[in-house]
Amino acid sequence: MIIVTGGAGFIGSNIVCGLNARGYTDILVVDDLSDGRKCLNLADTDIHDYMDKDDFLARLQTGEDFGKVEAVFHEGACSATTEWDGRFVMKVNYEYTKALLAWCVARKVPLIYASSASVYGMGPTFREARSYERPLNMYAYSKFLFDCHLRPQLENLESQVVGLRYFNVYGPREQHKGSMASVAFHFHNQLNESGRVRLFEGSDGYGPGEQRRDFIHVDDVVAVNLWLLENPAVKGIFNLGTGRAQSFNDVARAAIRWGKAHGTEGGGIDYIPFPDHLRGRYQSFTEADMDALRKAGYDRPFMDVETGVPRYLDWLAARS
Structure with missing residues (x-):
C-alpha cells in the first residue's frame, strides 16, 4: 500500500494519478473533505480506500499499522499563506508532520513530504541552507x-525521508483552491470572462508584471516524487522548481497566445495597483537552486511556462 495524505488536493491528487499511471491502485488517500468539491480530483482515479485526516492521525498516535506500507507521500497541510491562526497552522502542519515522521521512522517506511519555497522569505538566495531561510508568515514558519x-x-535515519521545497506549482486539479490557485488558472478564467488578464503594477524595483517566480508544472513535481519512490537511498531536503525564474508577464503572454489560438477575443494585460497588505510580504523574485537535487541524481528537464501553460490550459478547456 501507498499512503497519500492530502490526496484529494492539488498535488496529492496528481500524485495519485501518477501512481495509477504506473499501475499502483493499492492507495490509501487521507484528506479533509469538508469541502466536498475536492472529491472531483479523485473521480477519475483508482484508490483502495479513503480516511479522514483526523482519524488517520489518531491511528498514527496509537501506533496502529496499516499493513505493508511501501511509502507515504505527505501533501496534506493548511496551505493558505494568509492564515494567521498560529495554533491552528502549527497543529495541522507542524505537529501532524512530526507524528507522521515518528510513525514512518519507527517502521522504516519511506516518507516524502511537501515543504515550501516560502521558507526563504524575500530571498534573494534560494538554497537549502539555514542561512538563507527567513519565513514571513505562519504557513512558511x-x-x-x-x-x-x-x-x-537525517544522518542517522535508516529509511528514506525527503522534504521537497515546492516553488510556484501550477497545473490540473487546483480549481478548488480559489484565490490560492495559480496565476495560470486565474488568467484562464479572466480571459474567458473579459478577454484580458490582470497583473500587479511594479514592486520591489520590478516593472509592471515583471516580478519573477520559478513556475513549475505539477507534472514535473509528480515526476520527481515518483523518481524518489524508485530511489529510496536518496534522503534530504531539496528545492523543487525549474531553476529558472520567469516573469508574470511571461505567464500572461503564454495564456494570451493560447487564448488567441482558441478563438478568445482581445488578449490585453491590465496592471492593477499593488496591494498595500502585501508590501514587505510578497516574493517578487524566486528561483530554485537545483544543484542538490541534480547531484542526488535527478537529471530530467523541466517545462518552461511557454510549454507548461498551454499544456495546462488544454486540460482546463477539455473539462469546461
Whole structure:
C-alpha cells in the first residue's frame, strides 16, 4: 500500500494519478473533505480506500499499522499563506508532520513530504541552507520549523525521508483552491470572462508584471516524487522548481497566445495597483537552486511556462 495524505488536493491528487499511471491502485488517500468539491480530483482515479485526516492521525498516535506500507507521500497541510491562526497552522502542519515522521521512522517506511519555497522569505538566495531561510508568515514558519526538526535526524535515519521545497506549482486539479490557485488558472478564467488578464503594477524595483517566480508544472513535481519512490537511498531536503525564474508577464503572454489560438477575443494585460497588505510580504523574485537535487541524481528537464501553460490550459478547456 501507498499512503497519500492530502490526496484529494492539488498535488496529492496528481500524485495519485501518477501512481495509477504506473499501475499502483493499492492507495490509501487521507484528506479533509469538508469541502466536498475536492472529491472531483479523485473521480477519475483508482484508490483502495479513503480516511479522514483526523482519524488517520489518531491511528498514527496509537501506533496502529496499516499493513505493508511501501511509502507515504505527505501533501496534506493548511496551505493558505494568509492564515494567521498560529495554533491552528502549527497543529495541522507542524505537529501532524512530526507524528507522521515518528510513525514512518519507527517502521522504516519511506516518507516524502511537501515543504515550501516560502521558507526563504524575500530571498534573494534560494538554497537549502539555514542561512538563507527567513519565513514571513505562519504557513512558511510551520514548514521551516519541521525542516529544522528533521535536519539533525537525517544522518542517522535508516529509511528514506525527503522534504521537497515546492516553488510556484501550477497545473490540473487546483480549481478548488480559489484565490490560492495559480496565476495560470486565474488568467484562464479572466480571459474567458473579459478577454484580458490582470497583473500587479511594479514592486520591489520590478516593472509592471515583471516580478519573477520559478513556475513549475505539477507534472514535473509528480515526476520527481515518483523518481524518489524508485530511489529510496536518496534522503534530504531539496528545492523543487525549474531553476529558472520567469516573469508574470511571461505567464500572461503564454495564456494570451493560447487564448488567441482558441478563438478568445482581445488578449490585453491590465496592471492593477499593488496591494498595500502585501508590501514587505510578497516574493517578487524566486528561483530554485537545483544543484542538490541534480547531484542526488535527478537529471530530467523541466517545462518552461511557454510549454507548461498551454499544456495546462488544454486540460482546463477539455473539462469546461
